[in-house]
Amino acid sequence: MNDGLILYIPGVVLLTALVIKLPTLRRAWRDPLMRSVCALLLVGCAVLFLAAPPTIAAVNDLTGIANFSAPLVYSVLTAFSGSCIVLIINWRGGRPEQIRRSTVLCLGAYGAITLAIVVLFVLADAPVERLRDLDTYYATTPFMREMITLYLVAHASGSVVLTSLCWRWLRQVDGSLRTGLALIVLGGALDVGYLAAKFAAVLARWTHRDWDYLSTYVAPPLASAAALMCGAGFILPLVGDRATSTWRSYLQYRRLxxxxxxxxxxxxxxxxxxxxxxxxxxxxxxxxxxxxxxxxxxxxxxxxxxxxxxxxxxxxxxxxxxxxxxxxxxxxxxxxxxxxxxxxxxxxxxxxxxxxxxxxxxxxxxxxxxxxxxxxxxxxxxxxxxxxxxxxxxxxxxxx
Incomplete structure (x- = not known):
């Protein structure tokens, strides 16, 4: 269970952000931006819970298939990356039909990537269960190699786009929204570090080097910290504005x-x-x-x-x-x-x-x-x- 805390804790943070957002979502269900934010938080929470070693072991045992969690986690992570792109599309704004068309194209592309991940896993031969180092252990195995590369590239595209856009908006806003965007940018930078560690370890395997520690020991803490920062970035504008309003009302109440x-x-x-x-x-x-x-x-x-x-x-x-x-x-x-x-x-x-x-x-x-x-x-x-x-x-x- 201790091995899972590094991912369960940020998962709880994202779940908290989602719970805070639910009343607003219920009132504004037709708002595509609100749906995109909640979908991102939901999928991000699912990624963190499913990627924890205790959950991986439980899912593998439940299904009776060694490494069944691999395509499951990678598929959900790909959905998270697609959710980042959809959020950017809705954040950027534009004509409704253009937003709808771009959203459908994005969902179609990431849906195809998810299907490819599942197909590649079915074609691969991965009989040895690996809870923490699957990426490097199977980095040179046919079809597993392609599956690992595909999910890393898909995740990198969503993370880079989200981080770059938040960085651009960071200079255009102020208050708690600015702080929230700064935290998301920091989370994105940490996620880039996570991806760099993963890519380096996998590429090292391709060139017959052993940099597995980057994937096994360096990447998970970076992913956990990135999720914490992004979760806090989504929560802060919601809680910060509410807290500021409540404090102002309290001061007025006392002074009256x-x-x-x-x-x-x-x-x-x-x-x-x-x-x-x-x-x-x-x-x-x-x-x-x-x-x-x-x-x-x-x-x-x-x-x-x-x-x-x-x-x-x-x-x-x-x-x-x-x-x-x-x-x-x-x-x-x-x-x-x-x-x-x-x-x-x-x-x-x-x-x-x-x-x-x-x-x-x-x-x-x-x-x-x-x-x-x-x-x-x-x-x-x-x-x-x-x-x-x-x-x-x-x-x-x-x-x-």
Whole structure:
């Protein structure tokens, strides 16, 4: 089993990437590019699991045919190389009929190579089971020699094309996609090393030299590392973008807390008491908090005072606060004052004020970033704190 871990681990990585992609595939099944990516991950995962020595031994024992795993692994590896080409065709884009024609030609060519691999194995005489060094052991055996050469050439073409195109795109994108492409390019470079070791060992056999260690001991770790890099390259843009979005939502959720707490007294009961399940996503929690804030601001409309905003704006300006920041402080002060006035009205028996036909406009309460800015200003500005205290005083004390 330890001999298989070097291939099973990257196989699990590719399987993870495929599982992450499945929901997107279900929603966009008609997208050829999405189907190509998932097919590549599926076939790559199959190659790694089938090529592990424990799996090779199990398949040979199950079928009762020595080296039956050889054409099976080589066929799946050829399908992987064809999947690389199909992915490139769909990535490159173009007219749908041209993409479809190129895809059919590619699948036909690699299908013919796969059939040739099977036929060559049937014609060959390979009675001795080889779990780790079949390529070099049978490198000079008729028909096995051609089969080994054919699969190496097919794999090399797919790997080189995928790596070169990802290298070209690497300079045209940024963010997690750029990092993902860089990992795929690194995986492609390692795969070229794997192919070089395999070709060198086989060619050495043809010239009666013994470089078998290149195929037996050098190539497998390179193949494992290449699969890990490519799998990580496919996963990172998916997980990276998701993680970035989740982290941004989490920061917004936390930074909205001061404003949310400030408006607790003015939120309608159904919004205030509506609970969110503990397993709910951060995005849902942030949306719920924003909805409660907007609800509270709507109920505060009768208490919003342009006089308070203008007074706070004058104070901020006199202290040298930049205009944009001063306007934000003034709006936060107006909201804090309205919250205090609303709370004071709730404690008294005076009737609530009538809704205004033209309440003061809130400039920063529309987008999430504006709410976050208001929330942070509420908890940090001394001008806002002064407006809050003033609104909490009795009317006589306020003008005295």
């Amino acid at each position: 807390k001061p404003l949310w707490l400030e408006l607790q007294g003015s939120t309608t009961p159904w919004t205030a008491t509506m609970t969110i399940a503990w397993w709910s996503s951060v995005e849902l929690r942030r949306c719920h908090r924003e909805a409660a804030i907007h609800d509270g601001l709507l109920n505060l409309a009768p208490y919003l005072s342009s006089v308070v905003r203008e007074d706070a704006l004058a104070r901020a300006t006199s202290r040298g606060v930049p205009p944009g920041r001063a306007a934000l402080v003034a709006e936060a002060a107006m909201i804090a004052s309205a919250c205090s006035a609303h709370a004071a009205a709730g404690r008294s028996s005076a009737p609530l004020p009538d809704p205004r036909s033209d309440p003061p406009r809130l400039e920063y309460a529309g987008a999430s970033d504006g709410l976050v800015a208001l929330s942070r200003t509420l908890s940090r500005s001394s001008i806002v704190a002064a407006a809050r205290r003033c609104a909490a005083l009795p009317e006589t004390a306020r003008h005295g």
